[in-house]
Amino acid sequence: MSLFTFQSFFVKKTSYNERFSSWQLTGIILLGFFLFFSCYFLLRPGRLLDLLRGFFGAGTLNKSISYARSMTREIQRIWRFKRSLARKGPEHRLNPI
Numbered sequence: 001m002s003l004f005t006f007q008s009f010f011v012k013k014t015s016y017n018e019r020f021s022s023w024q025l026t027g028i029i030l031l032g033f034f035l036f037f038s039c040y041f042l043l044r045p046g047r048l049l050d051l052l053r054g055f056f057g058a059g060t061l062n063k064s065i066s067y068a069r070s071m072t073r074e075i076q077r078i079w080r081f082k083r084s085l086a087r088k089g090p091e092h093r094l095n096p097i
């Protein structure tokens with residue numbers, strides 16, 4: 001999982017290869033993330049139960065739980081930021097790259 005720690009999954013990636021667009025690169029990374037964790041939890045369903053127990057409980061903290069919590073915080077931060085831009089009006093919106 002350390003490969004994904006530097007990534008923000010909610011931002012379009014920059015592609016430096018002319019054969020791949022930024023959107024293709026973003027899609028490939030998200031697909032890889034989805035495939036990895038689908039297999040991770042389907043092959044050992046007990047891991048999902050442990051993740052949910054640890055995520056909502058105050059028990060021990062492992063890498064999966066800390067990544068899930070940080071991703072949840074990032075989703076909330078982005079959602080609040082987009083809501084604040086929507087309240088300010090269209091002149092304050094960011095232009096897509």
